[in-house]
Amino acid sequence: MLVTSAELLSTATTLDAMPQEGVSEIAVIGRSNVGKSSLINRLTQRKKLAFTSSVPGKTQSFHSYEITLRDEDAHLTTFHLVDLPGFGYAKFAKKKREYISRLTVDYILSRDCLKGVMLLNDFRRDPEEDEQAIQNLAFENDISLIIVLTKADKLKRNEIEKRRKIIASQYGLEGGDVLISGEKYPTEPIWKRIASIVGE
Template sequence: MKISNAELIISAAKKFQFPEGPFPEVALSGRSNVGKSSFINTLLTRKGLARTSQQPGKTQTLNFYFINRRFHFVDVPGYGYAKVSKSERAAWGRVMETYISTREQLKGVVLLIDARHKPTEDDLKMYDWLKYHDLSVLIVATKADKIPKGKWDKHVKIIKEDLQVEEEDTVILFSSETSYGKDRAWKEINALLYSDKERDLSDEEEPAKEE
């Protein structure tokens, strides 16, 4: 995917702040410190566009990024950070419930999980919640560079089995350090954003072979 334009257009805490318009969007969710900001920056080739919070778990807004003036990435609050109060978690939950259940432009969710570890209880709950809302999910196993390549298949298998990943959902490995998985991620995200009839691949580069 060639990125000609990428900008943060709003950090929304209420439904009335969500951008209007017909542009399709994909939400990005994951446990705090899973590497979500690095994933966004790597995909968009924009160092520092998505900023890592100095206080994990403190981001309470949905950050809408407008990409190529065609679609949105929506960075949603990270979950699973123990130091966040119950009232803060409840507030996030209300915003997320509203967004997930009412947002017509939402075409699917990218769920990021740390490839080095078994999915957490929060990861399992998030995947089940997204499937309850009948959403397509792309599972991105981050920090693949921290795992020996010979063990990649084993770690992917663990994620699939623990989450009980449904057949229509995909699990891919990704590394923001090496950009491994970037082309595959774009291919899967494009599939979430657009139906076969809508899909426009004319601005995509030929996927590079990943080592």
Template structure:
């Protein structure tokens, strides 16, 4: 995938604000401190386009990034951040659930987990939800530069076992060392190709 253009189309706080131009959408999902903004900046090859917050959990709306004027990356609010009120957590959860339940143009999801940690209960629930809704997804194991090769293999097995997914669904990724980019691009391309085949 060659990234030619990127723009932030809108930050949506309710369904009425979602883009309605019928372009396909790919959701980016993960915990508040998992590195979603860094992941997005890396795969679109832009510095600080998606703002990396010093405060996990700051993003409340859904950021719709228009890529190559042909599809969107929908950056969903991070979940699982403890240092916010219950009402704020409830609102974030509502924003995520509303989008995943109602988006007419969602064709796939990129689920981010921190490779250094066993997936949380929230991660398990999210993957189970994606499976139940039959939303195609891949797992991006972020911050892979923090581990050596042996540790990476051990962590990948723990992720696969905990989330009950096949190893081929997991991509090791590092924004710092810039590996896993080609694999992530290929996964996005596959979502788009499969969506086009279904529509045809």
């Protein structure tokens, strides 16, 4: 799978300001500082496509990226990756945390072009109520779910599979059902899962 083009399409603070529907969307959702922007840059092989920060809570808008993939048969697929505001940042006021949670839910429920949710989970953290709520929301609305475990480079090699199985079981899945993201891990498994969803 080859990324032939990747560009920032729009930045929106409300759902009404998002791009007009028509192109399939894959949402990138996760806790603040889980590594959403880093994953987008790694997937597209563009270091500065998505702004990254070590400070949690920097992404407070919907960032839509237009991506075109070419498969081994030279077939082109264009879709949008939508980076949502990170949830659960404790230093945000309660009202702001609730607003971000409501925005996420409203987005999932209102976008007819949303084909899949890529839910990011830090390898070092067990899924909490927020992650499980998003999993349930996707399931209840017949939206494909991709769970990606981030920051694999922070763990020792012999810890990876153990943590993978533990976290997967908490989502009610097998270890192989959740994907791995890290600087030393290929992005092809993630792209294949995305392509299978937007190509349906």
